[in-house]
Amino acid sequence: MKKLLALIAFTGMCGSVMAGDKGEVPAFTDLDKDADSYISASEAKASDWLASNFSKADTDGDGRLSPSEYLTLIKMSDKDR
Ligand SMILES: [Ca+2]
Ligand SMILES: [Ca+2]
Numbered sequence: 828m829k830k831l832l833a834l835i836a837f838t839g840m841c842g843s844v845m846a847g848d849k850g851e852v853p854a855f856t857d858l859d860k861d862a863d864s865y866i867s868a869s870e871a872k873a874s875d876w877l878a879s880n881f882s883k884a885d886t887d888g889d890g891r892l893s894p895s896e897y898l899t900l901i902k903m904s905d906k907d908r
Pocket of ligand 1: 861
């Protein structure tokens with residue numbers, strides 16, 4: 828869990844990370860406006876890329892993205908070139 832938090836802090840510091848040639852991916856902390864450590868469907872609308880991938884990213888189907896679900900989506904997008 829510490830490792831995951833460090834990763835979130837890292838992406839937060841960078842502001843954004845690159846996911847292949849799909850352009851900039853917003854940082855988790857930028858999308859999580861209410862800071863509950865989840866990205867809700869309405870928070871996801873801040874990014875067209877995330878809004879269109881939201882259902883794919885929500886692997887456990889609880890209607891929100893955890894940090895690990897978000898990172899998994901970024902990794903999937905990176906491979907999906
Ligand atoms: Ca949130
Ligand atoms: Ca979820």
